[in-house]
Amino acid sequence: MSTAVAPPREEVRRARDSRWPRFILRRTGRLLVSLWILVTAAFLMIHLIPGDPVRTALGPTASAELVAAKRESLGLNDPLPVQYIDYLRGLLVGDFGTSIQSNLPAIDVITVRLPATASLALLAFAFAVVISVPLGVIMAVATRRGRRRKLELGFATSSVLVSAIPDFLLGVALVAVFGVSLGWLPIAGRSGPESYILPVIALSLGPAAVLARIVRVEMLGVLEADFVRTARAKRLPAWRIHLTHALPNAVTAALTLGGLLLGSLVVGTVLVENVFAWPGLGSTIVSAIQTKDYPMVQATVLVYGAGVLIINTVVDAVLAALDPRTTVGEH
Template sequence: MSTPAHVDDASAAPRSRATRTRTLTPRFLAKHLVRFALSLTALLVASFAMIHLIPGDPLRKMLGPTAPKELVERRRHELGLDDSIPLQFVHYVQDVFSGDLGTSFISGQPVTQIVADGLPNTVALASLATLVALLLAIPLGMWGAIRTENGRNQGTESAFGALTGAAVAVPEYLYALVLVIVFALTLGWLPPAGLTGPASYILPVIALAVGPAAMIARVARVETLRELGSDYMRLARAKRLPAGRLYARHLQPNTLTATLTMGGLLLSGLITGSVLVENVFAWPGLGLRTVEAITQKDYPVAQAVILVYGAIVLGVNFVVDVALGALDPKSALTAPTARQES
């Protein structure tokens, strides 16, 4: 039987454009919006409860054990902490949605301003680290799969697994310390701390990106091996397509779903997990503010940081879920919807 000269994208790839479009139904979006709303409610309750679960009196800890009782009570009334718990929660939710996260116990600054000053630097650092990790990991994982397909090059497979496994196992703060000692203090090539220009991003981005890049490379290799054994790749190879077109046009798009999904989750993880790296590099981000707030018992700042970090994780997870529904209707998240509509 004769076959066409070129492998058509619709027949070669198992995910058609029509199928992708059908999965993003109002029911699908509503389900994830409800899940997001419930998770956000739980986050608000948890962040509010944080102050009330702290052993002892937070105001007494802030003002000191020798502070006059009248001063403590006056501050308690000013902060609304003498109201009932349900009324405090209502006021807290109203303040959060109006953009009022309270006032720092230590500096007297509005907490909203503290978050606004630190969050962009943290997001910029995490975004660059995620981009670097993806740009390194996807080609590395695909190369590892192509080199070791069908059990070939066992030495390459062993080296790939050992190196990426070791890279994942090393904590990010340890990468940060080594990078500072070698490239900043010993060689003097890069600034050791602070945000003084574009060069300041290099060391913290590397420290944050190495482990995730190794982890994503392992996932990309597994996904690539799975796709290499699929029917559409065998058909594409039967047409004797050039290697560049075979891998770039047909293989890569179908290996990106799980990898990019992991990359999206990685972004939220790096934003919330960069606290230690930010402190090693004295990075003026939210992570540095978090440690300062905890050590100084600045509870409104710590409470706000928990809320902001949680909202970021929930928001990124929601976007990833919706994006995964658009890219891969056969995923576990969208399979029920797809079956009902088929």
């Protein structure tokens, strides 16, 4: 009868150490492939538009000479493979094209508008986390083991309703109540700290409701774990059990969803910025679509898409650092 021999500690350590390089290569490869697909889709966008995109952008009254000159300056008269190579080469040096309407480099417009969008999305994400994590923990503790069924039902119903409201409709309601009726807060522009309040609330309430439900569910599972029961048997204070023992073990799933919510918040700024006349990329892309400024639309889509992909990659890396067993060790 043979007995299993445990592998030497050195071999185990080497196996664990080799996981990180493989993880980094996998995630980097996925990111590069996703970026290539995004860039290719953005390039094809302008070529899939029916008719002549330059004529469409300049309008029917533009002269044939002006249209021809603009097509030549955009490189649209070259063969498609040549245009694609030139497009990739331009992106590598930071050339995102030139706006048809303003004749400004698209990267200059993005550089001016991006900080407003980034600050709005990050503040909304921080606000959502600050609301949802304490709320989820409190609801889990209050409704543990079937207690306070009415409170649980009210929380579940209200969170589902809030998360189902589109953020731009919530923004319109906030403008009508707090901006127009009560006159408490500004409703348009980026004029100071108070101008952030309404758009941040409009962006963050829905994600906060979703995240609070996830935190509650994860906390309920952790509160019944053996190590939490051991902490109770040691008569540790309730706040210490909940905050230092249970909460850190419940945040992994919440962090995963939180990263996805941050990506959705970035995309959600497109409509919310237009509700509040916010001078960011969201209002820029809508204006570019309305004026048929396709190079500007192309560049803005690239920035939004790349931002979401990078956020997801960063979340994967953070999750791997917090719990290597679930992410780094996957094949």
